[in-house]
Amino acid sequence: MSTASVRSQTPAPSSPTSLDDSQVVGETWRARVRRWRPLLLALAVFVVISVATALMRPSVSKVPYALDNPGSNGAQALGALLREEGVSPRTVRSVSEVLQATAGSSGASDSSQRVTVALIHAGQLSASERSALARSGADVTVIGSTYEDLTGLTELVPSGVSSSTGKRLPPQCSDPDAQAAQSLDGIAGSLALSDDVAAGSPAPDGVVACFPVSAEGDYAYVVAPLEGGGTLRVISDASVVTNDRLAQEGNAALGVRALGHHETLLWMDASHKAALTVWNPGSLPAWLSVTGFQALLALGVLALVRGRRFGRLVDEDLPVLVRATETTRGRARLYHLVGDRHRAARALRAGTARRLGHRLGVPASAEPGTLVEAVASATGHSQRQVHQLLYGPVPDSNRSLADLASQLDHLESEVSHR
Known part of the structure; x- marks a missing residue:
């Protein structure tokens, strides 16, 4: 056989750029999804279960003094006690809502037609808004008066005088709500009757001052008449009504009685007057935090699995940091x-x-x-x-x-x- 005939029978080598159907240049997306399918399914089931569990939980808040806040600074326990006493508390976010709810209640003798307004952070309202509340005919209970401006509601003057923990304060007044509480302890802040009333002088007409914090005329609880015919009650220390302190001394009795004179209770925190928006944490779905945590956990596991391909982390000594507050x-x-x-x-x-x-x-x-x-x-x-x-x-x-x-x-x- 000649050399020419051998060459003609030898197949020509394939071009390096030509690929047949049996060659694979890399893992396809379908193969990757198939390989990760068990992990993806497990992650999906995990997220669905987490969301379902979160949705079944009651809606709660982290806003201080909120009726649906179960934390130490919330007022959920007080809300539960008020409901047991037949009081229906609900949250309002503006003075106009309060005035609308109290329209026609002024002068009503039936407790079911009267309204009590629980006002937190009263200083966040304008003087005209506080005056409108005073003329509304509703009872107003101010919770926490330290550093708050009460102009328009009363001539009472917030004071920074406090009592130490362990020092029980007796009511020393005739108010039945204060008498039911019997004693308070560890009060932060107080109320002076006015700048013009000297210590030891009689209180103005209709004003009842209870739980004296000092001998200079500073009190932890004061009751006074309002311009519209309602009654103003001021609890100087807002922490008295929180979940953390409600069971101490007479805090629960004072909170329930000061807020439970009527069947309707409007709970208003003046520092949260604006309506909730998607940017406000209070309006976010309850399951969002749980889902976010689960997603971060899944990303952490994925980073751990993928990170093993790159080897261990290299330790590097860093300079010692000393805090300036030390x-x-x-x-x-x-x-x-x-x-x-x-x-x-x-x-x-x-x-x-x-x-x-x-x-x-x-x-x-x-x-x-x-x-x-x-x-x-x-x-x-x-x-x-x-x-x-x-x-x-x-x-x-x-x-x-x-x-x-x-x-x-x-x-x-x-x-x-x-």
Whole structure:
């Protein structure tokens, strides 16, 4: 056989760019889906079960003092007690809703036709809105008055004077609701009858002041008449009605009785007047947080599985980081160990006075009265209240010292944001 004939019978090599049907250049999408199908099905079942479980749960809130908040700062327990007493509480978000619900109730003798308004963060309302509530004929119970403006509702003046934990406050008044509560404990904030009423002077007509916090005329609970014929009740410390403290002393009795005089209770938090939107966490579906957590968990597992292909992580020494607050915390621990509340309070007040003076242009050499007058003018608080915070007596307990620090910080923030 000739060389030419051999060459003619030898098949020509295939072109490197020509592929037949039996060649595979990579894993197809169909093959990938088939390989991951068990994991995807398991993940889908897991998500469906999680969503179904979350949907079966009752809707809850994390908003402080909300009736559907089961947390320590919520008021769900109080709402349950009120329902057991035949009171129907519901949440409203504007003064117009309150006025619409109270229309025609003014002067009604039947309790089922009267309305009680529970008002939280009263200072977030305008003076005209508070005046409208006072003229509505409804009973208004203010929950938490510290640093709140009550102008339009009453001449009562919020005070920063508090009582320490463990110091029981007797009612010392004739109000039946206060008598039923018998005692309160650990009250933050209080009420003075007015700037013009001196300590020990009789209360104005119709005003009943209970649970005296100090000998200077500061009270934890006050009852007063309203312009429209209703009754104003003020609980100075909002934490009294929270789930965390409701079972302490007479908190439950005072909360239920102060809010349960009528069958209808309108619960209004003035700091949440705007309607809920998709950007507001309160309007998000209850299952969204659970689903998000499950999705993050699935992504973590996927990252762990895929990350093994790239080998272990390489450790690298990082410089030591020291928090800037460590010195402050260490000094606070020393004050706490030796019980030196006098020095701690003096340091807190001196630092606050120095920063307030710098902010308001009051020189350090000025008299205390000059600084008090400037701060009172800038914040709208009475000079008596400002003087009590900056130059008052030494706190008699760690709780009172903590309350003083919080009140000084709040006062400073008011001046900084004016």
